[in-house]
Amino acid sequence: MDPKLTEVSQLFERLKASLMRNDLDNCSNLLSQLKVMLTGFRSLPPLFEDSPNAVQELTIARNIYEHAVVLSVKAEDQDAFERDFFQLKPYYTDIGARLPPSSQEYPILGLNLLRLLVQNRIAEFHTELELLSTNALENPCIKHAVELEQSFMEGAYNRVLSARQTVPHETYAYFMDLLVKTVRDEIAGCGEKAYDYLSIIDAKQMLMISSDQELCTFITEERPDWEIKNGLVFFQKAKESAPCKEIPSLQLINQTLSYARELERIV
Amino acid sequence: MTQDVEMKELTVVPSISVSSKDVSSTFQILKEIVSLLETGAYAREVRRIGQAVRRTIQLRRKLKAFVLSSFLNYALTQGSEAHTRLSSYLPKEDEHDMEVDTATSATPLVKQSLPELEIYCYLLVLIFLIDQKKFSEAKSCSSASIVRLRNINKRTVDVLASRLYFYYSLSYELTGDLAEIRGNLLALHRIATLRHDELGQETLLNLLLRNYLQYNLYDQAEKLRSKAPRFEAHLNQQFCRYLFYLGKIRTIQLEYTDAKESLLQAARKAPIAALGFRVQCNKWAVIVRLLLGEIPERTVFMQKGMKKALRPYFELTNAVRVGDLELFRSVADKFASTFNSDRTHNLIVRLRHNVIRTGLRNISISYSRISLTDVAHKLRLNSENPVADAESIVAKAIRDGAIDATLDHANGWMVSKETGDVYSTNEPQLAFNSRIAFCLNMHNEAVRALRFPPNSHKKEKESAEKRRERQQQEQELAKHIAEEDDDDF
Numbered sequence: 001m002d003p004k005l006t007e008v009s010q011l012f013e014r015l016k017a018s019l020m021r022n023d024l025d026n027c028s029n030l031l032s033q034l035k036v037m038l039t040g041f042r043s044l045p046p047l048f049e050d051s052p053n054a055v056q057e058l059t060i061a062r063n064i065y066e067h068a069v070v071l072s073v074k075a076e077d078q079d080a081f082e083r084d085f086f087q088l089k090p091y092y093t094d095i096g097a098r099l100p101p102s103s104q105e106y107p108i109l110g111l112n113l114l115r116l117l118v119q120n121r122i123a124e125f126h127t128e129l130e131l132l133s134t135n136a137l138e139n140p141c142i143k144h145a146v147e148l149e150q151s152f153m154e155g156a157y158n159r160v161l162s163a164r165q166t167v168p169h170e171t172y173a174y175f176m177d178l179l180v181k182t183v184r185d186e187i188a189g190c191g192e193k194a195y196d197y198l199s200i201i202d203a204k205q206m207l208m209i210s211s212d213q214e215l216c217t218f219i220t221e222e223r224p225d226w227e228i229k230n231g232l233v234f235f236q237k238a239k240e241s242a243p244c245k246e247i248p249s250l251q252l253i254n255q256t257l258s259y260a261r262e263l264e265r266i267v
Numbered sequence: 268m269t270q271d272v273e274m275k276e277l278t279v280v281p282s283i284s285v286s287s288k289d290v291s292s293t294f295q296i297l298k299e300i301v302s303l304l305e306t307g308a309y310a311r312e313v314r315r316i317g318q319a320v321r322r323t324i325q326l327r328r329k330l331k332a333f334v335l336s337s338f339l340n341y342a343l344t345q346g347s348e349a350h351t352r353l354s355s356y357l358p359k360e361d362e363h364d365m366e367v368d369t370a371t372s373a374t375p376l377v378k379q380s381l382p383e384l385e386i387y388c389y390l391l392v393l394i395f396l397i398d399q400k401k402f403s404e405a406k407s408c409s410s411a412s413i414v415r416l417r418n419i420n421k422r423t424v425d426v427l428a429s430r431l432y433f434y435y436s437l438s439y440e441l442t443g444d445l446a447e448i449r450g451n452l453l454a455l456h457r458i459a460t461l462r463h464d465e466l467g468q469e470t471l472l473n474l475l476l477r478n479y480l481q482y483n484l485y486d487q488a489e490k491l492r493s494k495a496p497r498f499e500a501h502l503n504q505q506f507c508r509y510l511f512y513l514g515k516i517r518t519i520q521l522e523y524t525d526a527k528e529s530l531l532q533a534a535r536k537a538p539i540a541a542l543g544f545r546v547q548c549n550k551w552a553v554i555v556r557l558l559l560g561e562i563p564e565r566t567v568f569m570q571k572g573m574k575k576a577l578r579p580y581f582e583l584t585n586a587v588r589v590g591d592l593e594l595f596r597s598v599a600d601k602f603a604s605t606f607n608s609d610r611t612h613n614l615i616v617r618l619r620h621n622v623i624r625t626g627l628r629n630i631s632i633s634y635s636r637i638s639l640t641d642v643a644h645k646l647r648l649n650s651e652n653p654v655a656d657a658e659s660i661v662a663k664a665i666r667d668g669a670i671d672a673t674l675d676h677a678n679g680w681m682v683s684k685e686t687g688d689v690y691s692t693n694e695p696q697l698a699f700n701s702r703i704a705f706c707l708n709m710h711n712e713a714v715r716a717l718r719f720p721p722n723s724h725k726k727e728k729e730s731a732e733k734r735r736e737r738q739q740q741e742q743e744l745a746k747h748i749a750e751e752d753d754d755d756f
């Protein structure tokens with residue numbers, strides 16, 4: 001075996017061990033060393049040279065980046081996740097046929113979909129989705145993310161929340177927690193438009209808040225125009241403050257001027 | 268005019284019986300094309316080369332191996348590199364053909380080989396190979412031509428080159444190896460950009476987009492598209508393709524309004540003969556309009572020649588219009604294979620949300636007050652907790668402005684508000700504005716599309732004949748002066 005390859009795999013074993021121990025500082029330290037060493041392999045993207053050890057090198061590199069992605073989730077670093085994922089992606093798309101399939105592929109792809117959903121990058125979510133085959137769409141990890149997006153678009157928020165209990169992979173929990181916050185904001189936004197008032201108990205249940213105290217802090221921090229009176233939460237204030245209809249004079253002037261300009265060009 | 272008459276005569280001759288008259292007339296046309304190419308090359312008139320290409324396409328069905336090989340003998344120097352290579356792609360002709368062959372190719376064209384002519388021969392052989400379904404030969408032939416093209420930098424070759432690029436990509440697409448040539452196409456696009464070959468850029472950009480979209484690489488396609496240099500389109504066909512690819516990218520990225528515009532424009536601009544292309548455009552346009560919450564008119568589905576192809580989309584539209592989730596699901600299942608082969612399956616999944624919205628809107632119009640249980644029942648939400656689902660779905664629809672209603676949680680019902688007078692809002696003004704904008708835009712596009720004969724502004728200056736006369740006079744005068752100068756010494 002190539003000495004460089006041996007060194008990398010030894011270091012990689014150490015990385016795996018410290019990831020098991022949840023020693024994140026040590027992990028990121030080892031990972032940056034590994035990434036530097038990977039640049040020495042000429043068979044990796046973007047060069048794709050056909051060296052005798054290509055398959056082994058590619059496999060170990062893919063493994064390392066998969067662990068890097070998991071590590072970034074554990075470290076709760078979304079930027080690092082994005083970087084690592086994009087480094088990993090060519091191993092699935094461009095040279096997927098040359099390597100034996102990885103068991104981590106679908107969980108990680110699903111995780112990425114979830115991240116895009118949490119960051120509300122729906123366009124990119126759908127672009128990624130197009131790259132997946134029908135087989136991949138059947139995979140529980142991917143399906144989970146796809147169904148979440150659907151429920152999210154429809155507004156069936158309670159389905160989003162119940163999906164939290166059925167995460168297909170332990171790494172998903174971090175993003176699901178983030179999603180809950182987004183969902184709460186959405187529900188609050190919809191609620192103040194749809195209801196005139198809600199009882200405090202219903203409001204707590206709807207917003208997934210456990211105590212009255214928390215509800216009060218939520219209202220004062222996020223929705224200061226709500227009002228609590230006689231055990232009811234009134235949204236009326238928020239509605240009244242919505243801008244009343246007025247004549248969009250500036251817009252009309254602009255339009256009329258543009259008509260005049262265009263007509264001048266014709267005549 | 269004469270060309271047209273000739274073409275008509277030719278089509279009368281049945282193509283099955285290979286009479287020597289047919290062969291010789293095909294050969295005659297090829298000769299005419301060669302002369303067109305030559306005048307085009309010498310006079311640097313790109314228009315003539317374009318004409319030559321168009322006539323070749325008309326000739327396409329009549330090409331036979333022996334006609335081609337005798338044409339190669341005629342047009343290229345025997346024993347030259349191009350001649351040997353191209354001849355090797357053609358199948359060996361039998362005895363009968365040889366006779367005809369000798370009769371037609373008696374007088375080979377002895378001239379220094381023009382690059383235009385050589386490239387043209389490549390194009391002709393390539394078209395022939397693709398029509399004969401000899402794809403592996405076509406692939407090697409096209410690759411060889413691409414290598415040759417890199418070393419030629421001439422504006423008159425650009426027209427031929429852009430056609431060659433197209434067939435190059437087509438031959439690889441037919442064998443399913445489109446990913447292989449992506450790097451080459453990118454390199455060619457760069458070369459074309461550096462040489463200001465706009466026709467080549469336009470063709471290659473479309474080929475690249477097609478290449479990416481074949482593998483669903485929407486991200487890469489969009490990045491290339493947004494960064495590639497843009498200019499006024501030269502060819503309508505290429506522009507249509509570009510619009511179609513643009514529409515597809517925009518649809519995937521949820522920019523439905525822009526997508527709709529591009530797709531409809533592509534469908535309108537496409538030539539009548541390009542039925543397959545128009546069907547594709549219409550399919551996508553229908554989905555995009557549905558996603559936008561519009562219902563396409565029935566006439567869209569009843570267009571000539573498209574009725575059958577658009578049938579699944581018609582039923583889909585119907586399901587969305589009614590707002591029936593059950594019907595929608597059954598249609599999606601029934602035509603699943605069609606939607607999968609059209610690669611619209613993921614878009615159809617997105618439509619579910621629109622079906623619910625339409626259903627909800629229908630309910631809110633019909634009832635002034637309805638319980639959420641009934642709403643869930645009417646929408647046929649199949650989930651563990653339909654009432655809670657219905658409540659949050661309605662809440663979101665209210666927030667997005669799809670329906671005008673309020674919810675009463677304690678009693679568990681939805682109360683619709685009185686629909687106000689639409690003329691008291693800005694709605695009519697907005698509709699009016701968008702129509703005016705459309706008309707003005709149409710006018711501007713029409714003005715921009717006007718064509719003027721080239722160099723008509725120079726006509727008054729001097730005709731070519733006069734110029735030659737004047738130059739001759741000047742030369743004589745110069746000679747005269749020179750002689751006088753000699754005399755002085």
